[in-house]
Amino acid sequence: MAHPARHSAMVSVSNSAANHSNASDKQQPPQQIQHIANTGLRVPSNRKTIYDRHLNRSRNAESSRASFAFLFAEMVIYAQRRVTGIQDLEKRLNEQGYPLGLRLLDLLYYRTITSSTSSSISSSSTSAAPPNRPLRILPLLHLIHGPLWRLLFNRPADALEHSVSPDTPNEYMITDNDPLVNTYISVPKEMSMLNCAAFVAGIIEGVCDGCGFEAKVTAHNQPTEMWPGRTIFLVRFGESVMEREKVLERAGIK
């Protein structure tokens, strides 16, 4: 990075070095810049940074359900501080999940690219060897319903539906009969509307947004006799997405 010589002809090189070293570094002689850059970063004793770890190493590893339940309980408690109501609490949980969705999307694709053998991640929706970015709504929802759910919960979601009402063609529903995040949460009676799977809704929202599909995702309780914890994730796509969808449909892009 920091080259010892800085000729006027090498504008671009000195530019990149200057970008990376901060203002106080600039006054130092060039050979010290490198030194500072090396020591400014704290590296573990075995000199391994996150860049030395392989992203697929923990691919089949599972985290303990107990520690997840504990962590998630703490997250809910944290989100509950100074909230004005259930909607506010759900919004906060949603915001906690959102950045996770953006990250998972990159990780999911990286793992699909690098897996040479057809793994559990590649499903019918992403059968081709190099996975494609979803361009239309349906491939995106299949991505969430299948590979994303499998990455998170080790199984696909239970149902994927399109709103039947003609007034809301932009609404889709993803159903999970027994969401893992709610397994150890019992909601008090006065907060019966609350569904802590709003966190998962945030993850879905992050994935949609990352792919370029502006959407609002909310989690709703819809218990049945067999599945008392059944949750519906309502995905509402924005106006711009629906417009693009029409244009792409006319262009014949799948």
Add this chain to the structure above:
Amino acid sequence: MSYYFTILSSTDVPLFNIAFGTSKGGGDGIARFRFPDTAQYMNQFIIHSSLDIVEEAQWMNGNLYLKHIDTYPPASAYISAFLAPSGARFLLLHQPPQLPSTSSTGSGSSSILGASFSASALGGGSSSRASSSSIGANPTSPQTEEAVRQFMNEVYENYVKTVMSPFYRQGMEIKSPVFRSRVTAAGRKWL
């Protein structure tokens, strides 16, 4: 061949940029742009002006690597794009070396001629230092596309590692010196 690589967030914020030269065919890895006085800002300008085409191309095909998408003939700058699934754009500007025979006035047509000439006469430029490698001379050849694809994939791997760090938020500038050295290494390996 000289390269300028930049990562833009989904909201067009520059997250990372680096300039480097080819290391293939005896290159020393130092960027020598055709117009060194203006390269610093012109490269950014050219790269950003290709964003319109990226945004058009991104809904036409679902690949992550969009290949060579734009050319700016006056500087004979070729731009290749790669889209990370979460919306970040990786853009690589590559500029083949100018052969000594072409005049340095740099009008558009002579640059194009220079590029095609250098492609046909591989290894002809005796004095140009970093030219005429296997991928160097012709920026739109399949070999170049493949090399850029490999480069992009390697950068993508490191980008995912950056993004997975809990201290990184979407849209933050990537300052890690390790990341920079990884990108430099990828450039040395493939370009």
